[in-house]
Amino acid sequence: MTEKTIDSGDLQARYNSTIEKDSKYVMQSYGRQPLVLSKGKGAVVQDIYGKEYIDCVAGIAVNNVGHCHPTVVKAIQKQAEKLIHVSNLYYTEIQAELAETLASITGMERVFFCNSGAESVEAAMKLARVATGKSAFVAAEHSFHGRTIGALSVTHKSMYRDPFTPPVSSKTAFVPYSDADAIRKEISEDTAAVILEPIQGEGGVNIPDPGYLKEVREICDETGALLIFDEVQTGFGRTGTWFCKEQFGVEPDIMSMAKAIGGGFPMGAIAARSGLSFERGQHASTFGGGPLACAAALASIQAIKEEKLLERSKEMGAYFMKKLSGMKRDDVVEVRGKGLMIGVEIKYPCGKFVDFAREHGVLVNCTSDSVLRLVPPLVITKDQIDAVVDVLEQA
Numbered sequence: 001m002t003e004k005t006i007d008s009g010d011l012q013a014r015y016n017s018t019i020e021k022d023s024k025y026v027m028q029s030y031g032r033q034p035l036v037l038s039k040g041k042g043a044v045v046q047d048i049y050g051k052e053y054i055d056c057v058a059g060i061a062v063n064n065v066g067h068c069h070p071t072v073v074k075a076i077q078k079q080a081e082k083l084i085h086v087s088n089l090y091y092t093e094i095q096a097e098l099a100e101t102l103a104s105i106t107g108m109e110r111v112f113f114c115n116s117g118a119e120s121v122e123a124a125m126k127l128a129r130v131a132t133g134k135s136a137f138v139a140a141e142h143s144f145h146g147r148t149i150g151a152l153s154v155t156h157k158s159m160y161r162d163p164f165t166p167p168v169s170s171k172t173a174f175v176p177y178s179d180a181d182a183i184r185k186e187i188s189e190d191t192a193a194v195i196l197e198p199i200q201g202e203g204g205v206n207i208p209d210p211g212y213l214k215e216v217r218e219i220c221d222e223t224g225a226l227l228i229f230d231e232v233q234t235g236f237g238r239t240g241t242w243f244c245k246e247q248f249g250v251e252p253d254i255m256s257m258a259k260a261i262g263g264g265f266p267m268g269a270i271a272a273r274s275g276l277s278f279e280r281g282q283h284a285s286t287f288g289g290g291p292l293a294c295a296a297a298l299a300s301i302q303a304i305k306e307e308k309l310l311e312r313s314k315e316m317g318a319y320f321m322k323k324l325s326g327m328k329r330d331d332v333v334e335v336r337g338k339g340l341m342i343g344v345e346i347k348y349p350c351g352k353f354v355d356f357a358r359e360h361g362v363l364v365n366c367t368s369d370s371v372l373r374l375v376p377p378l379v380i381t382k383d384q385i386d387a388v389v390d391v392l393e394q395a
Helices: 008-025 070-080 093-106 117-132 158-164 180-186 212-223 291-306 309-325 351-359 382-394
Strands: 037-041 044-047 052-055 110-114 136-140 172-175 191-196 226-230 254-257 268-272 332-338 341-346 365-367 371-374
Touching (some): 052 382, 070 291, 093 110, 093 254, 093 291, 110 117, 117 191, 117 226, 117 254, 117 268, 172 180, 180 212, 191 212, 309 332, 351 382
Antiparallel strands (some): 037 044, 044 052, 110 268, 254 268, 341 371
16 A cells, blocks of 8 residues: 555554654654655655655755665665674674775775764864874854753853753854954963864854864964864765865865765764874774774765766756845845755744745755855756745745
């Protein structure tokens, strides 16, 4: 029996049962929308009633190659028949292959595998501390680097930090984003690293001045502090290049990655330049770089290359921003972004846009209270973009 032939009452019962079970058994830490999703393909997802939505959230910049990309699905299926997990007590061919691939596309020397963005930030912070022998960090206002205790130490927003103070690293100086002089003033003899998002995602899709990251690189070189780029959200084609650092011509010492690395499968990693590496026993992850995750990541990277999704991200991003800028609305402050990482700043909290869009078949996300964050799969089409803009224009 297909979902189309199921009685509407049965579907409603399934919906109610899902909500009730979640409410009863899941810790209520998420502000979920009233939507039970069941499947997805490309840039479209479907709820249990069969209604389709153009997905401009993409798992929060995760599904860059689209939902259930056939290359990724087949790779996971094939690997699952051979080896699912063995831990890092042993070598696997597929992990070594992915490490080589990531070194190639990042331009860095070595990688460490973990399972999420917050874990990758934690790993970057640990590596910076152990490599420098120092313990302080400089981070940006409106930054978001994760919700684990260590990552919270360099995450700015008080609503995330305050319930869990004191942080692991109490020696973090927060400075205005895109202000290199402020960084210069805050770096001390105990600064292990400066950590920055090349484009701030959760903070409102904030793009720095063109010369900002280069100047920060120079400051770090002068003072001996390391430079960490958090490319968890901006990586793997999201901004039109493999990593956003390429667009600013700046190389960090350490770079964190996650979200889109596995084509939807959970994974994280850091990459580091020559001379920076954990020594034996300094860090570990039971599941990091597992066979299934590595298979998904290699397949996702293959799809990005074969389908020229870096170029597509640039093209569709430029088209999307042009359409958004042409909306006949007087409440839009600014449309900004790179590639398919786009923010539409509204004059007031934009929750009503999220609700209206969902009701009309489009999924969008509101961040920093008044910024619509649009991070669709890189496979989104012009027709789908047109449909999204039409809905947002009516909201």
